[in-house]
Amino acid sequence: MQTLIVFIFVLSFLVFVHEFGHFIFAKRAGILVREFAIGFGPKVFTKMRGETLYSIRLLPLGGYVRMAGEDAEIVEIKTGTTVYAIQSDEGKLNHLYLYEPSQMDVHSFEVGRLLEADLEKELYVVLEKQDGSEQKYFLDPQAIVHYDNKTQMQIAPYDRQFGSRTVGQKAMTIFAGPLFNILLTIVLFAVYTFMTGVEDRLPVDRVIANSPAAEAGIQTGDLIVAIDGEKVNNMDSLRYKLLESKGNPVTITVKRDGKELNFPVTPQKSGEIYQIGVYFNINEMKREATLMESVADGFKQTYDWSVIILDGFGKLITGQLGIKSLGGPVQMGSITGEAAKAGFEQLIRWTALLSLNLGIFNLLPIPALDGSRLVFIGIEAVRGRPVNPNKESFVHFVGFALLIMLMIVVTFNDIKKVFFPG
Incomplete structure (x- = not known):
């Protein structure tokens, strides 16, 4: 239960940061944000603040920011509907009820049967009054349509919709989600380094x-400084260089008694990694980090891990890694629980890695992800007009369905790895 709680908290935090990026830049662009949601499915908690509904939903496996005009607008009033409208002091209608409000004085309303309406550009309605006359009313840009006692929707003038913004504003609004995850990664790695020190030996x-190291002649007290001439000074860089070798011989350079010595070593495969058979003293590998070193290391680790993650995606595409090597929610939850048990510092580091994976994965040009939406915005920039919204929605729908299928397969692999490791 503790593992589940920690995992939900970490995932919800990462989703919040991602969606907050979309939210902030949508607001900066003047786009009406209808809902800021953490999770999917039925609502557990809601709070209306300003123009936006903030909600927490039952399934904590994602979230979204719903922007006006991102999909086809759903604010409409059918011709012939009887409308009960409230007029503001400026003479504009700011509340339109499509039912008779029982707890309000109907005599204070402008009442009529709807003949014509424009809720996006000219912002007006034409009502047929009880005496048969027609009257045109202009709408407040923030007018709210009340469908029943529980359902209401603010109108979205075209200049508040996602589609009305410039290509740059749209691209930045979509890109901001992954960007905020990457920025969070930098901050978390910097915090981790400041707490644990700099690993530079x-x-x-x-x-x-x-072991391969013993057979090559490496001894206790040696200081490993390079592999195949490339500097290595921490465990991550060592692991990656060994993984890159694919078991082929490498030249390991060590310092011993002030001299540099080279040893040919053939790494041995152990599961998904390669090893040479040495242990390191973690206390001797690190020293205290200054604030500037921590910030610099935050950027460095983010870059280094980005290279590793992108390399992994590339190997998946080329078939060098199979789908069984992917980890999903179950495995992530299990590792998150283990990281939490290992201490707060390790949980911070694991959260940073999850945030970076989330940011980079969302930038891939896969339908339904932010990367795919950026591709469509790029096409719009080149051709001078947006792609047909129905065609774009269909591509994202198909992509989402494929992602769900992939998630099912990955989750099945997770369950086998975590609960039936044999």
Whole structure:
């Protein structure tokens, strides 16, 4: 239960940061944000503040910011409907009830049968009064249509809709979600480094007997400084260089008694990684980090891990890695629980990695993801007009369906790995 709670908290936090990026830049562009939601499914908590409904939903596996005009607008009033409208001090209608409000004085309303309406551009309605006369009323740009006691919707003038914004504003609004995840990664890595210190040495504490390192001649007390001539000074860079070798011989450079020595070593595969058979003393690998070093390391680790993640995606596409190597919600939850048990610092580091994965994954040009939406905005910039909304929606729908299928397969793999590891 503790693992589940920690995982939900971490995932919800990452989703919040992602959607907050969309939200902030939508607001900056003047777009009406109808809802800021964490999770999917039935509403658990809602709060209306200003123009936006803030909600927490039952399934904590995502979230969304619903912007006016992003999909086909659903604010409409059918011709012939009897409208009960409230007129503001400026003479504009700011509340339109499509039913007779029982707890309000109907005599204070402008009442009539709807003959004509424009809720997006000219903002007006034409009502047929009880005496048969017709009267045109202009609408407040923030007018609210009340469908029944529980359902209401603010109108969205065209200049408040997503589609009315410039290509740059639309692109930045979509890009801001992944961007905020990447910025969060930098901050979390910087915090982690400040708390744990800078890892800038690889002093060998113990060499496993009969291991590749022992057979090559590496000894306790050696300081590993390079692999194939490229500097390595932390565990992550060492692991990646060994993984990159794919088990082929590498040249490991060590410092011993002030001299640099080179040893040919053939890494051994162990599961999904490659090892040479040495242990390091974590206390000797690090020193305290200054604030500037922590910030710099936050950027460096974000860059280094981005390269690793993109390389992994590339290997998935080329078939070098199979779908069984992917991890989904179950595995992420399990690892999050283990990170929490290992301490607050490790939880911060794991959260940073999840945030970076979320940011980069969303930038991939896969239908239904932010990357795909940016592709359509790019096409709009080139051709001078947007792609047909119905065609774009269909592409995203198909992409979403495929992502759900992939999630089911990955979750099935997760369950086998976590609960039936044999």
